[in-house]
Amino acid sequence: MMGKEARNRTELSGKLTNVLDARSLTGSHKRLAALLSEGMHVLDVGCGTGAITRGIAEAVGPSGRVVGVDHNSSLIEKARSAHGDVPGLTFETGDVYALCYDGEFDIVTSARVLIWLSDPLKALLNMISAAKIGGRIVAADYNHEKIQWEPQPPASMLHFYDAYLRWRSDAGIDNRVADHLADMFERCGLREIYVTPQHEVMKRTDPDFSARIGIWADTASSRGPQMARDGYITEQEYLKAENEYREWMVQDAGMLSMYMLAVEGLRNSESIK
8 A cells, every 4th residue: 555655646747847857967866977888788767757868878878778767658758759869778668666677787777766665675676686797776865854955945835845754754655765775785785885975955156046946846836736635735835835935945045955875786696686
């Protein structure tokens, strides 16, 4: 039941789909970008609309192979439409809990995916199985409980955010998964495990500050109706949170820091399957 509820809460809609399109390999998955080289075979799990996946394909070149997988068929169609002409790049609809690949990839990666799963360990095991012996698993994800705003946003947004975390955790989703990844990698038998901080820090002096800090206004707009349906917030509350946060963005916002870690490890013959 928890797994089904988590899956329902994962579905993206509204303004949040624009966030996926705005991401890039070098801006949104920096540790992975540093690991890629010509000719690699890479699996991108939870690829969304394929913006990061395209960057992966360009990095490994036409001699490489890149597969983007997502359970949302609408996002996969968008990815194919936008990036389907890139050599060596394909997109498939697939389930992270039932990946159909066995020892095929030099790198298997995910970004901002495990934080939406009720059983991230099971997903990680499937990712490991898709990697070659000696292949690398790279997962980048958040601890949503370590978010920092300066100054604090309006009380309506803080109320929304608290409800948002409860809405997620009640479905069995780990809001602190970033800080649990290294332990999961170790439990799965991966070796040479490294943790790289990848915190997303947005400052008013950044040229794209307004677009990036607006993620939580977009979250209130897009997740609010889902949360209201599930009884965690009212329509009036999430609309107030969005509107007052947008005003705060223009008038007062100085900084937002979202805590993110990139964790990597190598598969060996003893890794759990």
